[in-house]
Amino acid sequence: MSELLIEEGIVIASENGFADIEIMDSQNCEKCSAKIICKQNDSERRRIKAIDPYNVGVGDFVKISIEGFQLVKASFLLYGMPLIILIASLLTFLNYFLMDELIAFLLSMGMTAVYFFIVYSFREYISPEKLPKIISVKKTTINDIAATRPLSEN
Numbered sequence: 263m264s265e266l267l268i269e270e271g272i273v274i275a276s277e278n279g280f281a282d283i284e285i286m287d288s289q290n291c292e293k294c295s296a297k298i299i300c301k302q303n304d305s306e307r308r309r310i311k312a313i314d315p316y317n318v319g320v321g322d323f324v325k326i327s328i329e330g331f332q333l334v335k336a337s338f339l340l341y342g343m344p345l346i347i348l349i350a351s352l353l354t355f356l357n358y359f360l361m362d363e364l365i366a367f368l369l370s371m372g373m374t375a376v377y378f379f380i381v382y383s384f385r386e387y388i389s390p391e392k393l394p395k396i397i398s399v400k401k402t403t404i405n406d407i408a409a410t411r412p413l414s415e416n
Contacts, residue, residue: 265330268397273322274309281314281396283324312394321402322387328394339381348374 271285285308314324351373355366 266327268325268327270323272324273318273320273324276314276318276320276353278316281318282396283310283312283326285310312329312396313390314396316396316399318396318399319402323400323402324396325398326394327397332392342373344377347377
């Protein structure tokens, strides 16, 4: 069985079996490999899309999990492949086509951009089981909402 990474967060949107979850940075975020799947929302919070088998509502507190192997695959697709494409195309253009360095570099950057465009174009075809999954829910009550709001000054 592979490693499971578990995080807690608050649901900010939910529809069609998926939920957007806002995760507060913890002390472990700097050394965590899962931060590559979190979208930077602002300096303190991160947003992630997860499978929602519980039909959660906005404001619910949830725990999500993702397999460590999925993070390795995502890291390779986002960092490893572009680097390989960049270096291989640069060496090919310089050694086999005997191009000027600037032209070879620009063409290599173009090939890397094409790779990212292809990955972006096929993002809808990512199977849902590869996304993080909500594993537990704590429904929000009126008291929870009142406790998180600052008192207004009179």
